[in-house]
Amino acid sequence: MKVEDFAERQLEIDGWPVHLISYRIGELFHCKADNVSPGAGLARTTGATREEAEQKAIARAKELLGRTRRVEI
């Protein structure tokens, strides 16, 4: 199988930049979200469409990012 329809984009979730890559392998779309800086993976999801895979990844990323606390320096 070949990887098809590869795309990437960046958005902001609760003030944190998030990078999404998505692509299709066979019938299934895959999406991976990372936190841009430093680029650690937050979510890896699948869906029948790109939108479905992305929405799942965004929801999971939002859940994780909501736990991140900032310390006053």
Added chain:
Amino acid sequence: MAEYAHPEALVSTDWVARHAQDSNVRVVEVDVDTNAYKEGHVPGAIGWNWTTQLSDTVRRDILNKHQIEKLLSDSGISNDTTVILYGDNNNWFAAWAFWEMKMYGHKDVRMMNGGRKKWLSEGREVSTDVPQPAAATYHATGPDNSLRAFLDQVQAALSARSHHMVDVRSPQEFSGEILAPPGLPETCQRGGHVPHARNVPWGKAVNEDGTFKSLDDLKALYGGEGVDGSKPVIAYCRIGERSSHTWFVLKYLLGYDRVVNYDGSWTEWGNLVGAPVERGASAAKTA
């Protein structure tokens, strides 16, 4: 790639597409989230899980000699196999595997430039088949601890100001504003950085497609922070995987001889009682 100090340590995705099935080549995808491997990988690649296969699962440490011999033997890797490593997160964990294999003396190990993301973005072939290689015999040497820094060495280096200390985490982790990468669990009690460390986030060493920047760009990047190879270098991050990536850049692309990875990293330092910690952004570089 020819311009780097050790161009033989890198291969392109094109090279892998042509040679992945060669009899003396073993391609390995190294991930912390091995669902990446499961969804599709370079055809013929085996998968290693950083958490369970490249680290001791009881104490916090790299594999011991017996453990790595078993992993490599079970993976069909012998001492003369050409091992190609790649992975998710821009090769962070592949770089760890590279560092660990070098500690145990493997001669021909290389990284696929750009890692998993580049392979995917190029629309290449992937497979979900999991190869079952015939077991080989592997004899490790070492470990070569000249590639690794332990806590007491970092403390001594700090006291003597004998090393360049490179913190490769994000600016927000470095400053102490956050205690872990956004969305990840906090693994330390205190935020900040080792005093006098320079902050050169790992990602500054790569282009947008994940491939390494040119030799001139890398020299300018690290040289601009005073890290020019004139002193030994200690690289650290949070758990040692991002700093493996920078260790690879400094040692194999720039050719600095004396570079060590402090894999204890901030998870160790940021939990020590009484350890000196600096907070805030990098101060302007002084000579």
